[in-house]
Amino acid sequence: PATIFYDNDADLSHLKGKVVAIIGYGSQGHAQAQNLRDSGVNVIIGQRPGGPNYDLAIKHGFKPMSAADATKQADVVNILLPDELQGDVYRQEIKPNLKPGAILMCSHGFNLHFGQVEPPAGVDTLLVAPKGPGHLVRSEFEKGGGVPCLIAVGPGAKPETTKIGLAYAKGIGGTRGGVIQTTIAEETETDLFGEQVVLCGGVSELVKAGFQTLVEAGYQPEMAYFECMHELKLIVDLLYQGGLSYMRYSISNTAEYGDYTRGPRIVTDETRKEMKKILKEIQSGQFAREWILENKAGAPGFKATRRQEKASQLEDVGRRLRKLMTWINAKEV
Numbered sequence: 001p002a003t004i005f006y007d008n009d010a011d012l013s014h015l016k017g018k019v020v021a022i023i024g025y026g027s028q029g030h031a032q033a034q035n036l037r038d039s040g041v042n043v044i045i046g047q048r049p050g051g052p053n054y055d056l057a058i059k060h061g062f063k064p065m066s067a068a069d070a071t072k073q074a075d076v077v078n079i080l081l082p083d084e085l086q087g088d089v090y091r092q093e094i095k096p097n098l099k100p101g102a103i104l105m106c107s108h109g110f111n112l113h114f115g116q117v118e119p120p121a122g123v124d125t126l127l128v129a130p131k132g133p134g135h136l137v138r139s140e141f142e143k144g145g146g147v148p149c150l151i152a153v154g155p156g157a158k159p160e161t162t163k164i165g166l167a168y169a170k171g172i173g174g175t176r177g178g179v180i181q182t183t184i185a186e187e188t189e190t191d192l193f194g195e196q197v198v199l200c201g202g203v204s205e206l207v208k209a210g211f212q213t214l215v216e217a218g219y220q221p222e223m224a225y226f227e228c229m230h231e232l233k234l235i236v237d238l239l240y241q242g243g244l245s246y247m248r249y250s251i252s253n254t255a256e257y258g259d260y261t262r263g264p265r266i267v268t269d270e271t272r273k274e275m276k277k278i279l280k281e282i283q284s285g286q287f288a289r290e291w292i293l294e295n296k297a298g299a300p301g302f303k304a305t306r307r308q309e310k311a312s313q314l315e316d317v318g319r320r321l322r323k324l325m326t327w328i329n330a331k332e333v
């Protein structure tokens with residue numbers, strides 16, 4: 001079984017006297033910075049001016065500075081910028097200003113694993129990755145809990161770096177939920193696989209295909225929306241609480257029989273073969289290269305797809321219906 005660390009395995013004193021720079025006051029940055037500060041850690045913020053996140057950092061009582069200036073002062077530098085921008089900011093502002101012996105941190109291993117952030121000699125790399133979005137990292141901590149995290153160190157890291165990583169995880173509340181030991185390769189590859197195949201890519205296409213099938217067969221789009229998208233939440237809540245068994249215990253026997261007999265006709269051998277192919281593209285760096293190049297070109301395909309997907313009938317119907325469900329806290333982007 002995996003090694004999992006809890007509160008008693010971590011000692012905040014390993015961060016005593018150290019300065020932690022959080023680079024980027026976004027989703028993860030604002031949460032991790034505030035949790036660490038509440039845990040007594042000396043935190044400074046590297047955040048570019050001109051946007052709402054800069055103002056937010058000030059509102060929260062920090063004095064944001066440039067990534068370069070924050071790096072110069074820091075013993076631990078955590079890069080919490082969007083993954084596709086980290087390489088450029090690292091090369092221009094962070095790498096030239098790293099103190100000797102500083103620790104370079106991240107919450108997702110993409111850039112370390114695929115060579116976009118290359119630490120200089122003597123700089124250890126450390127990953128502490130919360131398994132949840134930033135607002136939860138903050139709100140769970142405030143409630144006295146914590147979002148579970150992953151921890152990994154780069155090749156050749158000193159034993160002290162792991163202790164600092166555990167102290168960091170404790171400081172953001174992670175050891176309250178459990179901190180699983182992994183490697184940067186495992187974190188990066190499984191994270192990409194999960195989001196591409198199941199959580200984001202898989203779910204989105206499944207919902208779209210189900211919705212379109214019903215609408216094309218002449219059923220009302222509103223019915224198709226409720227059946228194929230809205231009700232998904234009820235199922236996911238059951239999975240979250242009690243796995244497949246509890247979900248199947250809670251649904252009707254008819255639904256359970258349909259699950260066993262029809263599900264395998266949707267995720268077929270062909271689908272599994274494609275999953276393996278997608279995993280290979282992740283492992284070989286083919287996906288990373290594609291995504292990095294897409295960004296270097298200004299992300300034209302990415303932006304066009306985003307626009308098209310937003311304008312779909314599924315999204316139109318959903319927007320309209322969600323507005324009428326005042327209790328669901330509907331969001332629009």
Ligand code: NDP
Pocket residue numbers: 023024025026027028029047048049050051052053054079080081082083085089106107108129130131132133134
């Ligand atoms: P966000 O997009 O929420 O925040 C990004 C921050 O970077 C903002 O403060 C933004 O400032 C700043 N920024 C953006 N572009 C630049 C630039 N060119 N130069 C300087 N600063 C810039 O990021 P996330 O918190 O979502 O992600 C951070 C890291 O955490 C990533 O590695 C991600 O994979 C990881 N992670 C994220 C999770 C999540 O749920 N969000 C979960 C687990 C890990 P501005 O406001 O000025 O644009």
Ligand code: MG
Pocket residue numbers: 108191192195
């Ligand atoms: Mg991810």
Ligand code: MG
Pocket residue numbers: none
């Ligand atoms: Mg039903």
